[in-house]
Amino acid sequence: MLLEKLVFDYSLPKIILIKLSGDWRISTGLFSVNEVIAQLASHPDITQINFNVAKDLRWDSGLISFLWKLIREAQAKNINVNCQTLPSEAQKLLALALKVDEKNIPPHKVAESFLEKLGEKVLSISESLRSGLDFLGDIALSFGRLIKGKAYFRGDDFMLLVQRCGVDTLFLVSLISLLVGMILAFVGSIQLKMFGAQIFISDIVGIAMVRVLSAVMTGIIMSGRIGASFAAELGMMQTNEEIDALKTLGISPVEFLVVPRVLALVMMMPILTLFADLMGVLGGYIISVGMLNLNGVEYFNHTQYSVKLSYVWVGLVHSLVFGVIVAVSGCWRGMKCERNAAGVGSATTSAVVTGITGIVIATAIITFICQILGV
Amino acid sequence: MDAVICPVIQAQDLELRYGDYTVMRNLNFSVNKGDIFVVMGVNGCGKSTLLKSLIGLKNPTKGKVLYSGESFWDGDEKAQQNIMRRFGVLYQGGALWSSLTVGENVALPLQLYTKLSSQQVQDVVALKLSLVGLDGYGDFFPSGISGGMRKRASLARAIALDPDIIFFDEPSAGLDPINARKLDDLILELRDGLGATVVVITHELASILAVGNNSVFLDRESKTIIASGDPKVLLADSKDPRVVQFLTRGAESKEQKL
Numbered sequence: 119m120l121l122e123k124l125v126f127d128y129s130l131p132k133i134i135l136i137k138l139s140g141d142w143r144i145s146t147g148l149f150s151v152n153e154v155i156a157q158l159a160s161h162p163d164i165t166q167i168n169f170n171v172a173k174d175l176r177w178d179s180g181l182i183s184f185l186w187k188l189i190r191e192a193q194a195k196n197i198n199v200n201c202q203t204l205p206s207e208a209q210k211l212l213a214l215a216l217k218v219d220e221k222n223i224p225p226h227k228v229a230e231s232f233l234e235k236l237g238e239k240v241l242s243i244s245e246s247l248r249s250g251l252d253f254l255g256d257i258a259l260s261f262g263r264l265i266k267g268k269a270y271f272r273g274d275d276f277m278l279l280v281q282r283c284g285v286d287t288l289f290l291v292s293l294i295s296l297l298v299g300m301i302l303a304f305v306g307s308i309q310l311k312m313f314g315a316q317i318f319i320s321d322i323v324g325i326a327m328v329r330v331l332s333a334v335m336t337g338i339i340m341s342g343r344i345g346a347s348f349a350a351e352l353g354m355m356q357t358n359e360e361i362d363a364l365k366t367l368g369i370s371p372v373e374f375l376v377v378p379r380v381l382a383l384v385m386m387m388p389i390l391t392l393f394a395d396l397m398g399v400l401g402g403y404i405i406s407v408g409m410l411n412l413n414g415v416e417y418f419n420h421t422q423y424s425v426k427l428s429y430v431w432v433g434l435v436h437s438l439v440f441g442v443i444v445a446v447s448g449c450w451r452g453m454k455c456e457r458n459a460a461g462v463g464s465a466t467t468s469a470v471v472t473g474i475t476g477i478v479i480a481t482a483i484i485t486f487i488c489q490i491l492g493v
Numbered sequence: 494m495d496a497v498i499c500p501v502i503q504a505q506d507l508e509l510r511y512g513d514y515t516v517m518r519n520l521n522f523s524v525n526k527g528d529i530f531v532v533m534g535v536n537g538c539g540k541s542t543l544l545k546s547l548i549g550l551k552n553p554t555k556g557k558v559l560y561s562g563e564s565f566w567d568g569d570e571k572a573q574q575n576i577m578r579r580f581g582v583l584y585q586g587g588a589l590w591s592s593l594t595v596g597e598n599v600a601l602p603l604q605l606y607t608k609l610s611s612q613q614v615q616d617v618v619a620l621k622l623s624l625v626g627l628d629g630y631g632d633f634f635p636s637g638i639s640g641g642m643r644k645r646a647s648l649a650r651a652i653a654l655d656p657d658i659i660f661f662d663e664p665s666a667g668l669d670p671i672n673a674r675k676l677d678d679l680i681l682e683l684r685d686g687l688g689a690t691v692v693v694i695t696h697e698l699a700s701i702l703a704v705g706n707n708s709v710f711l712d713r714e715s716k717t718i719i720a721s722g723d724p725k726v727l728l729a730d731s732k733d734p735r736v737v738q739f740l741t742r743g744a745e746s747k748e749q750k751l
Contacts, residue, residue, distance in 0.1 A: 144603070144655065148613040178655040178687075183613075183620045211686035214679075215623045224629040458591030458636050 124149060126157055132165045134158070139172030142181035151187040158195065166198045171205065182211050189216065253372075253450045257380060260373040269373045279382035283344055284389065290343065291336050295394035298335055299323050299401025307410055316410050320417045321424040323402030329429045330436060332394035334481060336387065337440030341473030345448035348379055349469035352452025353462040361453070371453065380445040387441030388434045395433060428493055432484075439480050447472035499562040501526050501658060501690045502547065508555035509542050516542045519717045520556070522709050529684060529691045529704045531724055534711035535739065540694045541585075543711070544662055547692065549577050560658075578606065580658040581651030585666055587643040589635040595622070595646045596631025602653045621649040624686075625679065641672040645679070652683060658690045659683070665697045677703045698742060702728065710736050 123142065127135035134157065142149075158164060167188075175181075189199050189212065201209050230238075263269040306322040352375060355361050364371045399421055406412040448469040455465035500523035507520035516539040524530040532540050545551035547558055549565060558565045560576045568576070589598050599618045603609060609617065622628055625645040635643055644664070651659055661680065665673035677700055684691050695701060701708065701724045708727065710720040712735055720727055720736045728740045 144607050144609065144617065148609060148616065179617055179620060183616050186620050186623070187616060207686050207688055210682060211624065214682050214686060215620055217626070218628070224633065227632060456636070460592040 124153065126154075127170075128161065130168075132163055133168055134161065134164050134166075135168045135170055137170045137172065138181070139175055142175065142177040142184070144178055144180040146180070148180050149184050151184055151191060154188055155191055158192070158197065164197060166200060167192055168200045169203050171203060175205075177205070177208065179211075182208060182215065185212060186215050249454065250450060253453070254446065256370075256372040257376060257446065260370060260377045263373065264377060269377065270369055271373075271378065276378045276382060279378055280386060282347075283340070283382045284386040287339065287343055287386075287390065288393065291339055291390050291394050292397045294335055294339060295327070295332055295397035296401040296404075298331060299327055299398035300405050301401075302326055302331075302398075303402040303405035303410075307405070311410075316406070316412055317416060317420055319402060319406050319410070319412070320420040324399055324421040324425040325429060327398030327402075328395045328425050328433050330433065330481060330485070332398055333387075333391045333433050333436035333440060334477060336390050336394050336437060337444060337477045338474055340383065340387065340390075340440070341444045341448075341470055341477065344383060345444040345469045345473040346466045348445065348448030349452040349455070349465045350462055352376075352449060353455030353465040356453065356455045357457045357459075357462060376449040376453070379449055380442065383445040384438060384441040387437040387444075391433055391437035392430075395430070432488055432493055436481065436484055439484065440477050443476035443480060444473045447476060500524055500559075501528075501561060502530075502692070503559040503562075504547075504556065505559065506556040507543075507546065507553050507558065509539065509546055509551065510554045511542075515716055517711065517716050518555075520709075522718065522721060524690060524692060524707065526690055527684065527688070528707045529680065529693060531701050531705035531708035532692065532694045532711065533696055533701055533708055533724070533739070535696065535713060538711045538713040539716070540696075540711060541662060544660060544692075544694050548580065548582055548660055549573055578654065579656055580660060581654065581656035582660045583644070583648050583651045583662065583664060585662045587635070587640075587647040589643055589647055589650070591635050593634075594631060595627065595633050595635065595638065595649075598635070598646065599631075599649045599653050602650065606654055617653070618649075621653055622646070624652070624683070625649045626675075641668050641676075644668065644676065648676075648679070648683075652687065652689075655687060656689060658692065659687075661691065661693045661695070663695055663697075664693060665695065665700050670699075673697065673700065674703075680704055696739075698740065701740075710739070 123138065123140040125137040125139075127137060129135070136154065185201075185204070185208070189201075192199050201212060204212070260269060264271060302323045303319050306319045307316055310316050310318055310322075352361070355375070361371045361375075364374055402421075403414070403417055406417050407414045451465040451469040451472065455461045502524040504520050504522050508518040509516045509520075520543065522530075532543060534540050542551060546553045552566060557567070560579070563572070563576065565573060565576055589595070590601075593601070596615075596618050599621050600614050603614045603617055607614075618631060619628070622631055625648050627642060627645055627649065630638060630642065630646070635646065638646065644667075659680075664676050664680065668676060680691060680693070681704055683689065691704075693700070693704065705724045708721060708724045709718045710727070711717070712719040720731055720733055724740070727736055731737055731740070
């Protein structure tokens with residue numbers, strides 16, 4: 119095949135005549151230029167390359183790619199290449215490809231060593247912590263301005279955010295809490311049945327849901343639903359330079375975009391958590407009364423007796439903290455988003471990861487503090 | 494013979510709508526091989542909608558788009574894909590895939606539609622990048638190069654498979670006059686080198702007059718073509734005040750007022 123399309127002729131002194139024929143299109147594959155380079159190496163006296171083009175030659179970028187590499191190799195060896203017998207279109211393309219714009223040389227990229235990459239990663243952790251703290255500080259200052267009435271605050275936008283964080287998520291939060299309550303009751307009954315102590319299911323469900331589980335489940339749902347959407351929304355605004363436009367107008371993006379979001383979520387979290395408490399207890403009630411044949415009134419009374427008001431307060435503190443964590447991590451990742459499509463994707467992912475990790479760590483810390491305080 | 498008789502692109506009685514709103518109707522034109530065909534008109538006249546229906550993104554409500562005599566919208570999916578393989582599109586914003594490097598952007602169509610080895614794909618990518626003056630920029634991400642370079646990188650991707658037809662949507666948008674001029678030159682050089690037919694959607698006067706040899710002028714009010722032919726001839730001879738106003742940047746109408 120190769121020999122049919124590419125024939126070398128040495129009949130003239132110091133000149134190699136390359137005869138091109140057949141199909142040289144990309145769809146039929148490319149020829150390696152190595153064959154010609156080997157021919158040049160075996161004839162070191164050659165100073166010029168000429169071409170002879172057969173009538174049946176069919177070509178596209180496949181041929182140009184071959185010739186382009188060949189010419190660059192030949193130039194490096196100080197061999198003259200005569201392109202005048204090539205098709206005129208091919209000559210034009212080659213001239214275009216060989217045109218070097220001196221001002222347009224790409225900057226030299228230096229490959230990084232493993233240690234450099236590791237060092238950069240470590241430095242980026244402290245950098246990321248610092249930017250997180252900066253961001254929190256910004257939010258605190260903006261809140262200060264809001265309280266003083268100096269912040270630019272749009273009530274309509276805020277009400278829409280409240281609707282998104284509250285009403286729109288209510289059904290999902292209710293469903294998940296109801297199911298968690300049912301699961302808790304079901305799992306608890308397996309052990310408690312053995313002692314004939316099924317009535318204590320109400321304690322397990324009531325205390326677990328009200329103290330911590332409702333808040334944690336609501337926090338996780340909000341992180342996936344609201345935190346992710348904050349990150350994607352602000353990330354897209356960053357990509358579209360909408361945030362730059364706010365800055366140049368002298369409006370603080372934290373004040374205009376972040377504060378209403380944090381406020382809306384922090385306001386809605388305790389309300390949703392209270393509702394989740396109720397739904398969780400209802401889930402336990404359905405399983406206990408419907409499947410385990412416990413008395414409904416007795417279940418209700420036992421729950422009232424075992425769940426103290428202080429547990430409700432503990433649950434609400436959890437929910438407030440989770441609200442701050444989810445809203446701040448969503449907004450922070452969105453504001454730090456890289457300006458491309460992949461950046462928006464990774465901002466959304468890391469908002470959810472940061473949110474959920476934050477929720478788990480905060481739960482551990484609050485539980486520890488409650489232990490010390492004896493609540 | 495067919496190639497001589499059949500125009501490369503032909504629009505027959507084309508009508509484009511968004512819901513109940515008619516954007517354009519009664520569009521009839523043909524583009525011959527080697528033409529640089531300019532679609533011009535003021536903002537919002539339907540240039541980009543027309544482009545969408547030519548490149549297979551928007552189904553016209555009436556009429557036909559013929560590629561070398563073959564109707565695009567009457568064909569099945571496979572026939573449409575075969576036609577689409579014949580053209581390359583340079584989108585207004587470049588539309589490079591931001592998660593891939595410039596080289597990978599150009600390589601993707603080659604990997605999908607040819608049987609070249611990875612080394613051969615790299616060779617062709619290097620050639621295409623040097624054709625648009627971006628030799629050595631293959632490892633850069635689109636976010637790391639300038640707007641003009643992104644446009645040229647996008648052009649390298651559009652010509653990756655040696656298309657018969659290249660569509661340009663507002664090629665000079667966002668470019669400085671020098672880079673816009675360079676891109677116009679590149680359009681001409683690539684047309685000659687690749688033997689391609691070029692369709693340019695633009696309202697940049699300098700571009701229209703520098704590269705176009707055939708054109709249609711879309712009018713927003715009458716929702717159809719009100720002038721066609723070589724833009725330089727239109728500038729010299731057209732009597733239609735809308736065309737004259739456009740091609741002289743409104744200078745004529747000002748003079749009339751004065």
